[in-house]
Amino acid sequence: xxxxxxxxxxxxxxxxxxxxxxxxxxxxxxxxxxxxxxxxxxxxxxxxxxxxxxxxxxxxxxxxxxxxxxxxxxxxxxxxxxxxxxxxxxxxxxxxxxxxxxxxxxxxxxxxxxxxxxxxxxxxxxxxxxxxxxxxxxxxxxxxxxxxxxxxxxxxxxxxxxxxxxxxxxxxxxxxxxxxxxxxxxxxxxxxxxxxxxxxxxxxxxxxxxxxxxxxxxxxxxxxxxxxxxxxxxxxxxxxxxxxxxxxxxxxxxxxxxxxxxxxxxxxxxxxxxxxxxxxxxxxxxxxxxxxxxxxxxxxxxxxxxxxxxxxxxxxxxxxxxxxxxxxxxxxxxxxxxxxxxxxxxxxxxxxxxxxxxxxxxxxxxxxxxxxxxxxxxxxxxxxxxxxxxxxxxxxxxxxxxxxxxxxxxxxxxxxxxxxxxxxxxxxxxxxxxxxxxxxxxxxxxxxxxxxxxxxxxxxxxxxxxxxxxxxxxxxxxxxxxxxxxxxxxxxxxxxxxxxxxxxxxxxxxxxxxxxxxxxxxxxxxxxxxxxxxxxxxxxxxxxxxxxxxxxxxxxxxxxxxxxxxxxxxxxxxxxxxxxxxxxxxxxxxxxxxxxxxxxxxxxxxxxxxxxxxxxxxxxxxxxxxxxxxxxxxxxxxxxxxxxxxxxxxxxxxxxxxxxxxxxxxxxxxxxxxxxxxxxxxxxxxxxxxxxxxxxxxxxxxxxxxxxx
Amino acid sequence: xxxxxxxxxxxxxxxxxxxxxxxxxxxxxxxxxxxxxxxxxxxxxxxxxxxxxxxxxxxxxxxxxxxxxxxxxxxxxxxxxxxxxxxxxxxxxxxxxxxxxxxxxxxxxxxxxxxxxxxxxxxxxxxxxxxxxxxxxxxxxxxxxxxxxxxxxxxxxxxxxxxxxxxxxxxxxxxxxxxxxxxxxxxxxxxxxxxxxxxxxxxxxxxxxxxxxxxxxxxxxxxxxxxxxxxxxxxxxxxxxxxxxxxxxxxxxxxxxxxxxxxxxxxxxxxxxxx
Numbered sequence: 001x002x003x004x005x006x007x008x009x010x011x012x013x014x015x016x017x018x019x020x021x022x023x024x025x026x027x028x029x030x031x032x033x034x035x036x037x038x039x040x041x042x043x044x045x046x047x048x049x050x051x052x053x054x055x056x057x058x059x060x061x062x063x064x065x066x067x068x069x070x071x072x073x074x075x076x077x078x079x080x081x082x083x084x085x086x087x088x089x090x091x092x093x094x095x096x097x098x099x100x101x102x103x104x105x106x107x108x109x110x111x112x113x114x115x116x117x118x119x120x121x122x123x124x125x126x127x128x129x130x131x132x133x134x135x136x137x138x139x140x141x142x143x144x145x146x147x148x149x150x151x152x153x154x155x156x157x158x159x160x161x162x163x164x165x166x167x168x169x170x171x172x173x174x175x176x177x178x179x180x181x182x183x184x185x186x187x188x189x190x191x192x193x194x195x196x197x198x199x200x201x202x203x204x205x206x207x208x209x210x211x212x213x214x215x216x217x218x219x220x221x222x223x224x225x226x227x228x229x230x231x232x233x234x235x236x237x238x239x240x241x242x243x244x245x246x247x248x249x250x251x252x253x254x255x256x257x258x259x260x261x262x263x264x265x266x267x268x269x270x271x272x273x274x275x276x277x278x279x280x281x282x283x284x285x286x287x288x289x290x291x292x293x294x295x296x297x298x299x300x301x302x303x304x305x306x307x308x309x310x311x312x313x314x315x316x317x318x319x320x321x322x323x324x325x326x327x328x329x330x331x332x333x334x335x336x337x338x339x340x341x342x343x344x345x346x347x348x349x350x351x352x353x354x355x356x357x358x359x360x361x362x363x364x365x366x367x368x369x370x371x372x373x374x375x376x377x378x379x380x381x382x383x384x385x386x387x388x389x390x391x392x393x394x395x396x397x398x399x400x401x402x403x404x405x406x407x408x409x410x411x412x413x414x415x416x417x418x419x420x421x422x423x424x425x426x427x428x429x430x431x432x433x434x435x436x437x438x439x440x441x442x443x444x445x446x447x448x449x450x451x452x453x454x455x456x457x458x459x460x461x462x463x464x465x466x467x468x469x470x471x472x473x474x475x476x477x478x479x480x481x482x483x484x485x486x487x488x489x490x491x492x493x494x495x496x497x498x499x500x501x502x503x504x505x506x507x508x509x510x511x512x513x514x515x516x517x518x519x520x521x522x523x524x525x526x527x528x529x530x531x532x533x534x535x536x537x538x539x540x541x542x543x544x545x546x547x548x549x550x551x552x553x554x555x556x557x558x559x560x561x562x563x564x565x566x567x568x569x570x571x572x573x574x575x576x577x578x579x580x581x582x583x584x585x586x587x588x589x590x591x592x593x594x595x596x597x598x599x600x601x602x603x604x605x606x607x608x609x610x611x612x613x614x615x616x617x618x619x620x621x622x623x624x625x626x627x628x629x630x631x632x633x634x635x636x637x638x639x640x641x642x643x644x645x646x647x648x649x650x651x652x653x654x655x656x657x658x659x660x661x662x663x664x665x666x667x668x669x670x671x672x673x674x675x676x677x678x679x680x681x682x683x684x685x686x687x688x689x690x691x692x693x694x695x696x697x698x699x700x701x702x703x704x705x706x707x708x709x
Numbered sequence: 710x711x712x713x714x715x716x717x718x719x720x721x722x723x724x725x726x727x728x729x730x731x732x733x734x735x736x737x738x739x740x741x742x743x744x745x746x747x748x749x750x751x752x753x754x755x756x757x758x759x760x761x762x763x764x765x766x767x768x769x770x771x772x773x774x775x776x777x778x779x780x781x782x783x784x785x786x787x788x789x790x791x792x793x794x795x796x797x798x799x800x801x802x803x804x805x806x807x808x809x810x811x812x813x814x815x816x817x818x819x820x821x822x823x824x825x826x827x828x829x830x831x832x833x834x835x836x837x838x839x840x841x842x843x844x845x846x847x848x849x850x851x852x853x854x855x856x857x858x859x860x861x862x863x864x865x866x867x868x869x870x871x872x873x874x875x876x877x878x879x880x881x882x883x884x885x886x887x888x889x890x891x892x893x894x895x896x897x898x899x900x901x902x903x904x905x906x907x908x909x910x911x912x913x914x915x916x917x918x919x920x921x922x923x924x925x926x927x928x929x930x931x932x933x934x935x936x937x938x939x940x941x942x943x944x945x946x947x948x949x950x951x952x953x954x955x956x957x958x959x960x961x962x963x964x965x966x967x968x969x970x971x972x973x974x975x976x977x978x979x980x981x982x983x984x
Contacts, residue, residue: 049775049789057782203780221777305981369773377770424774424784 071201072427074684076697079425079489082675083418083481084132084209084433085474086125087441087648088495090116090658096471104479108493108660113696116656118671119497121596122547122614123652125226125438126160128496128672129210134190135676135691139604142189143211144611145545146227146235151557154531154630156544158235160211160227161186163362165276175327176279184214184362189606191688193676194218194429200685203428205421208414210433210496213385215366222366223374223417225433228385231273231323231333231353231361236386238352240397241268244345253391259290261346266290270303270321272333272353277325284323284331292342299339299348310339315406318380320356332356334380338402349397351406354383374417381413388439393643400462400643403443408473411436415477422484429679434477440470441499445646449501453639460643478660485662490682495657496672502647504584505624505640506591506617508543509632515578517541520632527632534632537561540571541612543627546649548611549575549595556608572597572612579615584637591621591637593651602692616651623649665696714929721820722912729908733825733952736910737964740821744965745972746980748810752973753982755806761983764802767795816926818962823930825961827913827947830882830905835864838878838901839944840892846939848876853940856891860884861903874941892943899934901943918942 072078097106097114108114120128120138122145130143138144148159164183169176188211194204198219206212210226230236238254240247243266248258259268272284289302297312304321316337323331333353341347355361357371357380364383365371375381387410393403411434418432446452447464454460478493485491509527512518519538520527527533531542536552536559543549551568554560562568575595582592594616598607601614615623624638648655659670665678673693680687681695724743728736771792778784830836838855842848848869853876857863865879880890882905890901904913914930919941925933934940951958977984 045772049772049785054782054785057780057785060780367777370777373770373773373777376766376773379766424778424781426781426783 071203072683075202075427075682076684077488077490077682078427079422079485080429080492080679080682081422081481081485081489082429082431082492082494082679083478084129084431085437085493085495085658086210086433086435087438087497087499088471088474088658089441089498089500090656091498092467092471093658096468096475101468101472102475104475104482105493105660107482108478108491108662112663113659113661113665115659115665115668115670116498117494117496117659118669119652119655119657120672121601121616121652123497123648123650123655124546125435125496126211128657129226129433130188130190131673131693132494132496132675133192133194133209133211134188135193135673135687135693136190137602137604137673137692139598139602139607139610140190140690140692141604142187142606142609144609144614145548147545148187148609149544149548149550151560153558154534154536154542154544156530156630158227160188161213161229163229163233171279174279175277177277177327182276182362186214186216192216192218193679194220194222194431196680196685196688197429197683200683202683202685203425205425205428205430207417207421207430207432208435209431210385210435214363217366220366220428221370221421223371224364224383224385226385226435228355228364228383229362230384231331231355232271233273234352236352236384236389236391238389238392238397239270239350240392240395241266241348241350242345244347247345247347251391251395251397253389254395254397259346261292264292264294266292266346270335270350270353272321272323273331275325277327277329284325286321286323290346290348292346294343297342299342299346301337310337312339312342313402314338315402315409318354320358320380321353330359331361332359333361334383336406338398338406340399340402349392349402351382351389352384357381357383374420377420378413378416381417382410387435390439390443390644393443400444400466404440404466407436407439411473415480419480419484422481429683434474437470437474437495441467441646443643443645445499445501446643449503449645452501452503452645453641454643454645457641457643489662491660491662492675492678493658493660494672494675497648497652497657498655499646499648500619500650500655502622502640502645503620504586504591504622505627505638506582506621507624507627507631507633507636507638508549508579508615509627509630510634511579511582511636512541512543513632514636517575518632526634527630529629529631531630531632534630541575542630543615543623544630545611546623546628547614549579549613549615551612553612568612575613579613584621586637589620590618592616593618593654617649619650619654621650622647661696663697666698667696670696711925711932714925715932717816717820718823718912718929721824725824725910725912728910731909733910733950733961734964737825737952737961738968741965741968742972744814744817744969745976747813748969748973749977749980749982749984751810751813752806752984753980755809756983757802757805758983761799761802764795764799765983768792768799771795818965819927819929821961821965823912823914824910825952825965826950827915828950829908829911829913830903830947832882832885832905834905835879835881836903837944837946838880838890839942839946840876840878841941841944842874842876843939843941844874846874847871848874851876851894851939854893856893856898858889858891860886860888860905861890880945890945892940894938894940897935897938899938899940899943901945902931903945904947913947915947916942916944 096102120131126143126146127138130141134141143159145159147156150157162185166178166180166182168179170179194206195218197204204220206222208225213224213228215222215224240254241257241259243259243261248256259266268288269285274281275284286304291300298309300309310316318334321333334356335353336351338349355364357375360371388407392398421430444466446454517540519535521533521535524533539552540562541551551562552560554563562571579592579595581590584591596614598610598612674696677687677691677693678696681697725736771788774788855863855878862881863878864881868877885905888903890903892899901917916928917931918924918928919934952961952964
């Protein structure tokens with residue numbers, strides 16, 4: 001009892017001490033200053049901004065009216081939401097709908113529209129999504145493949161963007177100080193429909209749509225998607241660390257870093273971007289220390305001033321890395337760590353170094369602060385265009401489960417962004433493209449094809465349920481989106497192309513070599529990557545990328561030998577005849593359906609940048625991995641034993657996408673180019689005459705004239 | 710309590726030892742720097758660092774939202790509402806470290822008041838010595854005398870104020886230094902220190918007190934008066950000190966607050982503390 005009383009007295013004494021100490025009246029100590037200063041600053045800023053936004057809002061409103069931006073006046077809807085499910089295959093969607101596994105998509109089909117969606121030629125994501133956003137054919141938007149070739153040296157270039165060094169620099173000792181911004185140029189031409197909507201005062205949020213890097217300026221927010229680079233400037237370079245000497249080899253899409261374990265400790269590095277601040281452009285690196293705990297099966301990693309523990313077979317959170325090129329500059333990246341083995345050999349995967357959205361080294365959003373905002377609100381997220389690391393699974397650096405974990409984790413980040421955009425957009429357009437469907441189908445299609453060569457490998461441990469689960473998950477996403485929309489909103493679900501099995505690869509360059517159209521340097525019977533051993537002075541045609549075949553044309557290619565005009569026409573005719581219906585030497589199956597002559601495809605101002613032919617492969621075939629990168633060898637046909645077992649770079653009519661809409665449309669055969677004019681029409685904006693697509697919704701005039709008829 | 714005060718006092722004496730003859734600002738900057746680091750340490754180990762990081766990110770996101778959705782009035786208002794909500798949560802995250810910090814900081818401030826609160830007396834100055842008796846003892850009937858040490862002189866007869874139970878003397882400082890003063894009562898002799906040094910930074914205790922836990926805590930400069938002696942307190946009047954900044958006189962507490970918070974913010978990155 002006495003003890004209790006004493007304690008109570010001490011507590012009372014302390015209380016009075018706190019509130020009444022002599023020189024401390026009205027003063028709570030510097031410790032409180034931390035909290036109070038910061039929160040006061042926030043309160044002050046909030047108040048200031050609130051007053052400013054309230055006072056200025058009527059002026060801004062009047063200014064918009066004065067500028068003639070009578071947004072939404074002619075609009076038929078308040079909100080349009082377009083969800084892109086890259087590569088969703090119509091036959092699978094139809095099958096799962098028939099089985100009752102996709103209730104939300106079925107509801108859209110029954111209450112609105114479902115139709116296969118005609119894709120572009122070639123049926124490749126960057127091409128198709130560019131047509132989606134511009135409403136024009138590829139010859140008008142200048143994107144014909146992931147890669148284009150530089151006719152000066154026959155080397156590949158990224159087709160969508162060019163990133164170069166700053167134009168003006170100052171050499172100072174070992175440094176090369178930039179005096180201007182680095183060159184970042186988008187190569188996609190024509191105007192996106194959200195830019196047109198913006199010009200009429202309609203607000204858009206565009207998330208992860210392919211070929212939106214570098215981000216364009218318009219009235220709305222945009223986060224770049226496919227083709228946004230990683231910090232190394234590549235389309236995604238993973239890192240694989242191993243102490244197993246047998247696993248040290250060249251890896252496509254990644255870097256293999258051998259490590260040695262000493263007393264359960266590893267000292268290694270992360271290979272960063274080139275240090276463009278230095279004259280010799282040495283690569284930036286970050287030291288990494290790894291402490292292994294074999295009993296707990298975990299690794300503690302020290303990097304860039306941080307220390308964290310990763311359990312075996314678990315991905316770390318996003319870790320922020322800081323590279324210091326010098327002159328007090330910092331370049332930030334984010335990445336995730338995955339330890340797949342601790343003992344007997346250490347194995348670790350690190351994702352490509354993503355541009356940190358909180359402090360982006362390159363602009364990845366419009367406005368610039370949008371990526372920062374998303375990062376602050378939702379946490380770090382993947383910014384790399386080709387987000388899902390398919391090469392890591394192809395190269396067996398990640399197993400199937402780890403790949404799925406990583407892919408769905410990326411997907412969750414995009415879902416959060418989409419719902420945030422839908423919540424924030426009361427009127428306007430919201431578009432988000434999910435590449436989850438594309439990546440998972442590429443890597444797991446073999447489970448739908450019992451004859452697939454990749455099923456014979458030890459990496460095939462799952463089953464067709466993976467794809468079914470994927471479609472069910474996407475259906476649930478659509479269900480959640482539907483719940484957010486009212487009757488004044490329109491929802492479109494679409495894919496840019498479908499999917500088919502990729503069992504056999506066709507090496508076009510080998511075929512051209514064996515048929516006398518491509519020559520190798522004297523004494524060579526094969527050529528390394530990027531036409532290393534090709535003799536251009538005797539070569540008439542070559543293939544590069546996923547569907548392109550080029551004539552080595554005089555005056556266009558630096559060492560061209562085929563004259564434009566009659567000689568080229570005759571050569572094209574000859575090639576077209578020989579390649580169309582090309583048969584597989586293994587079983588006599590037709591490998592190529594059709595050769596598309598670019599001159600016979602819809603015209604446009606950028607047609608000259610296109611390949612001379614687009615090869616339309618038959619189902620089960622695709623250009624071989626070697627041919628894509630300009631290799632020549634003795635085999636024309638080869639089995640595709642990679643996990644990348646489904647594809648769409650085939651004859652476009654064989655791989656249409658899907659189109660679901662909450663409204664009825666006026667055709668049973670929509671095209672991906674029709675989405676842009678439809679969106680414009682829904683918001684009451686005139687459709688430009690140059691667009692190749694047509695509105696899928698009848699205009700009010702058309703509707704009334706039809707009724708009269 | 711005195712042992713605790715004495716140990717704490719020695720620590721401060723040790724910390725300020727190099728600064729006795731320097732500008733008080735140097736000592737102030739030094740102790741503010743140490744306080745800033747101390748606050749960071751406490752903040753790091755007692756606060757929800759992850760929560761603070763997240764809520765600060767949310768605050769920044771809502772601030773950016775105001776800019777991004779400036780044309781949509783309803784979104785701007787929502788962002789402001791969210792900002793206020795996050796701010797309240799942020800303050801709540803700071804409450805725990807604040808409560809942990811407040812006790813040691815009060816102790817520090819009490820001790821700092823001895824160093825920065827008063828100026829030493831000067832030679833030729835007079836000051837008041839006030840002896841307050843226990844209420845049970847009348848100043849008129851209690852025999853209290855003062856014995857001044859070297860450098861001090863009792864300059865007036867005692868003034869006995871019955872209603873305050875107080876006896877006052879005027880003292881004259883005629884020599885610089887730290888002087889002892891003795892108050893005699895009922896045969897007991899109590900020592901009180903009088904500071905009249907030329908040091909710009911010196912510990913000055915204006916009051917010696919007989920009291921309970923709180924009194925002892927608040928007046929840690931000298932050992933307390935024994936309980937059986939009928940004197941409650943002995944007080945020497947010193948001129949108030951202040952920090953001179955380009956001719957402006959500012960309270961030392963203000964300088965301490967600003968500087969310690971400044972150092973806290975300046976070094977939060979070095980020590981990886983989210984504030």
